[in-house]
Amino acid sequence: MSDHFKALLLTRINGGIEHQIHQLTIDDLPAGDVLVAVKYSSLNYKDCLAVTGQGKIVKHYPMIPGVDLTAEVIRSESPDFQPGDKVLLTGWGVGESYWGGFTQQARLKSEWLIPLPEGLDGLRAMAIGSAGLTAMLCVMALEDQGVTPGQGKVLVTGASGGVGGVAVALLAKSGFSVTALTGNRDNDDYLYRLGATEIIDRAELEQPARPLESQRWAGAVDTVGGKVLAHLLAEMAYGGTIAATGLTGGSELRTTVMPFILRAVKMVGVEVTTCPIPLRKTAWARLANELPVDLLEQIYKVISLEEVPQYAESLLAGQIKGRVVVDLLL
Amino acid sequence: MDNISFKAMVVTEGADKQFIREIQQKQIDDLPAGDVLINVQYSSLNYKDALSASGNKGVTRKYPHTPGIDAAGVVAESSSPEFKIGEQVLVTGYDLGMNTSGGYAEYVRVPADWVVKLPENLTLRESMIYGTAGFTAALSCFKLINSGVTPDKGPVLVTGATGGVGSIALSILVKSGYEVIAVNGIVDEADYLVELGAREVISIEEADDKSGRPLLRPRWAGAIDTVAGNILSTAIKTTKYGGSVTCCGNVGAAELQSSIVPFIINGITLLGIDSVNCPVDMRMKVWNKIASDWKLDRLEKITTELSSLEALEERIGLILEGKSRGRAIVKVAG
Numbered sequence: 001m002s003d004h005f006k007a008l009l010l011t012r013i014n015g016g017i018e019h020q021i022h023q024l025t026i027d028d029l030p031a032g033d034v035l036v037a038v039k040y041s042s043l044n045y046k047d048c049l050a051v052t053g054q055g056k057i058v059k060h061y062p063m064i065p066g067v068d069l070t071a072e073v074i075r076s077e078s079p080d081f082q083p084g085d086k087v088l089l090t091g092w093g094v095g096e097s098y099w100g101g102f103t104q105q106a107r108l109k110s111e112w113l114i115p116l117p118e119g120l121d122g123l124r125a126m127a128i129g130s131a132g133l134t135a136m137l138c139v140m141a142l143e144d145q146g147v148t149p150g151q152g153k154v155l156v157t158g159a160s161g162g163v164g165g166v167a168v169a170l171l172a173k174s175g176f177s178v179t180a181l182t183g184n185r186d187n188d189d190y191l192y193r194l195g196a197t198e199i200i201d202r203a204e205l206e207q208p209a210r211p212l213e214s215q216r217w218a219g220a221v222d223t224v225g226g227k228v229l230a231h232l233l234a235e236m237a238y239g240g241t242i243a244a245t246g247l248t249g250g251s252e253l254r255t256t257v258m259p260f261i262l263r264a265v266k267m268v269g270v271e272v273t274t275c276p277i278p279l280r281k282t283a284w285a286r287l288a289n290e291l292p293v294d295l296l297e298q299i300y301k302v303i304s305l306e307e308v309p310q311y312a313e314s315l316l317a318g319q320i321k322g323r324v325v326v327d328l329l330l
Numbered sequence: 331m332d333n334i335s336f337k338a339m340v341v342t343e344g345a346d347k348q349f350i351r352e353i354q355q356k357q358i359d360d361l362p363a364g365d366v367l368i369n370v371q372y373s374s375l376n377y378k379d380a381l382s383a384s385g386n387k388g389v390t391r392k393y394p395h396t397p398g399i400d401a402a403g404v405v406a407e408s409s410s411p412e413f414k415i416g417e418q419v420l421v422t423g424y425d426l427g428m429n430t431s432g433g434y435a436e437y438v439r440v441p442a443d444w445v446v447k448l449p450e451n452l453t454l455r456e457s458m459i460y461g462t463a464g465f466t467a468a469l470s471c472f473k474l475i476n477s478g479v480t481p482d483k484g485p486v487l488v489t490g491a492t493g494g495v496g497s498i499a500l501s502i503l504v505k506s507g508y509e510v511i512a513v514n515g516i517v518d519e520a521d522y523l524v525e526l527g528a529r530e531v532i533s534i535e536e537a538d539d540k541s542g543r544p545l546l547r548p549r550w551a552g553a554i555d556t557v558a559g560n561i562l563s564t565a566i567k568t569t570k571y572g573g574s575v576t577c578c579g580n581v582g583a584a585e586l587q588s589s590i591v592p593f594i595i596n597g598i599t600l601l602g603i604d605s606v607n608c609p610v611d612m613r614m615k616v617w618n619k620i621a622s623d624w625k626l627d628r629l630e631k632i633t634t635e636l637s638s639l640e641a642l643e644e645r646i647g648l649i650l651e652g653k654s655r656g657r658a659i660v661k662v663a664g
Contacts, residue, residue, distance in 0.1 A: 257602075
């Protein structure tokens, strides 16, 4: 183990946010009871906002972004973890309020960590990452509300993105007839391979809707928000459920109560950052079991730490399909 | 059955777009076709009834019309094996009183699948104290509780608490061990709300945030909203992490100007409540709860009984102004 390791550090200079690869030592790391060697991190929408200095994601500077990581324990003061243990961290404010995963070493709080789920290696766990965990929680929310494949079609918006891609694959695997909504029709083949049976253009749902339109969807996973969500609400079937988890299309929700009071529609907000540990473990175990490896292999690409800033720009511009894993050893 | 005549409220549209309410004689043959003819003993007054009775075309398209979305009575004639003459039954929702001649009449005739047998432990009169408003309140409580809002997680907000739906939701939650924070009416009814069991009463102004901020200090584990509009938006952004909000009506405004932020940061669930087309299995579950665990001890506190169809007139005005407290039932026949 060399004394120095590299990390992507964000600093505020003259009011702007700059990113640079720095050589750090463990003395530079914040307090925590577990020191780890990070193997993989991933690039989520939130990470892209952080790296490009947008969206007030980062609470203070300097900051190492990266809301996800898989790692091997180097030293632990916690009885729960031993050197050599393989661990997984997603969320908890890491990469926002605490230094995150875009580094070769990190000092972390043991309560944020779970053992790497059985059946997943570090790379695959990061191919799933916070985005994939979010997708699983959305699917579980639809199940909890009683949405079943027999009731009709389900829609996944932002299907070309990380959350959307995993949601399409999981829902299709569970027997749902999945319609994918995307702004990028170059991805049709990819979406069909993941299990979508129908693809519609995002522009269709960006149009204003009447308070109630024809009933089309028994369930939906919405990663877009804004106009798309407002339109989607008007198209939900009686008793249908939307798992809402994104605001890439805007945070405002201008709609009416009509779908709720006349069609008993439900909208479940899905939050992944502080999702409790027991639910997290259940969701990861299901991801390890239910997400077909051959589909997961099609969802992600691997980049180096140096490539993070450029990929962050591309992802925000909607030019990246699926998931992006950051390999800290590249 | 003979084509006898009976008393009914009839709303007619005058030439000058004025709507006139009169108590008239109608005949059995005037009623729409249906499986079950019911001799109505009691009906009730809901906000929607007042809209129908005053010419709201969003509720009732065609006049002349007999309103009354609720009816409780005795089966007078039945072509359905499910229901026998003399059986006590009730109807709430579906199309009753909207475009089907409703409960403000001594007789209604409806499809068999709209009819619910009166649950044990409930009288016809009591069933109408609940009525659509009480059923909506109970369905809201049922879905809120099922979504995981338990009493240990914190208080529950009830908006429009002085109204029919709100008063009953408040009472059911108190009976189930919840601490309830009630939003007061346009007319100050704080004493009434405390008497029903509210731990705290807040003003409409406090429940109607105008700051434009997407998130406010989290105050309650869940909320039962009965008014919609900005009060619903406020309830969504003041609910604690993982909480649920139900919404069942639009006394406020049909528009919902909200933000996705409370949903994705606090994991809030918004549960739409529809009592009109609620599936029959859920309907039975909720009526049975109403007649058992949730049966309110002090129903009379929330009840105003109108002695005849004629007496509805004044109360219709009050409910449209948002000034009617609790529930009003009307004795129709018997």
